[in-house]
Amino acid sequence: MSLVFKALSDPTRRRVLEMLRERPMSAGDLAAAFPVSKPTMSAHFAVLREAGLIASEKQAQSVIYHLQMSVLEEAMLGFAQAFGWQLQPAAKPESSTD
């Protein structure tokens, strides 16, 4: 749980999670969306991975990251419970179905 909150304490990493909520994305595509170097982004991915919040699969040269929604949910549920809140998990977002 500490690892999850630590991971969430950085705005870049929170934004990465939000982006991955829409769809899986490659490390490069994610990195391109932020004003920091690719090695720095790689380190952020590592923090998220170690917290269990994202997972990766290799696809040709690329590394595709995807959100592990269940881990995020469990951490939030666990915490919410300690404060007597109820959290109802969500439907997946529509990937701009226009």
Place this chain on the structure above:
Amino acid sequence: MSLVFKALSDPTRRRVLEMLRERPMSAGDLAAAFPVSKPTMSAHFAVLREAGLIASEKQAQSVIYHLQMSVLEEAMLGFAQAFGWQLQPAAKPESSTD
């Protein structure tokens, strides 16, 4: 929001919040519940205070801390919303009414 998650990333600080959910407590009483020095606890209180999660009032020699539930709620609501969850806030816990 980053400050809140940063504050929550330490188990001692999370436990402090849980204890303050039951009732306001003095710095000393809180400190006595953890196996670290009082200055260390004071630093934890400062982190929680800067995140807005607790507030203090002076009472004679003591400093009484209390939870700012609304700040915690708002941070959680904000985050939950970004992931499409619903969070319903809670009743205050019974302070062992036996």
Place this chain on the structure above:
DNA sequence: TTTGTATTTAGCTAAATATCAAAATAGAGT
């Protein structure tokens, strides 16, 4: 005003974190 109790600040160390540029690795394609 001296003493005692409660809490914080100061000053320190060790470990962790965030960032970068440069080098290394992994795969595909030529």
Place this chain on the structure above:
DNA sequence: ACTCTATTTTGATATTTAGCTAAATACAAA
């Protein structure tokens, strides 16, 4: 076997963090 592209690792530096002891502050009480 090269060469390109994508990503991570390495090595360096700066900052932050968690912890400690000792000193300072705040207030009450004697």
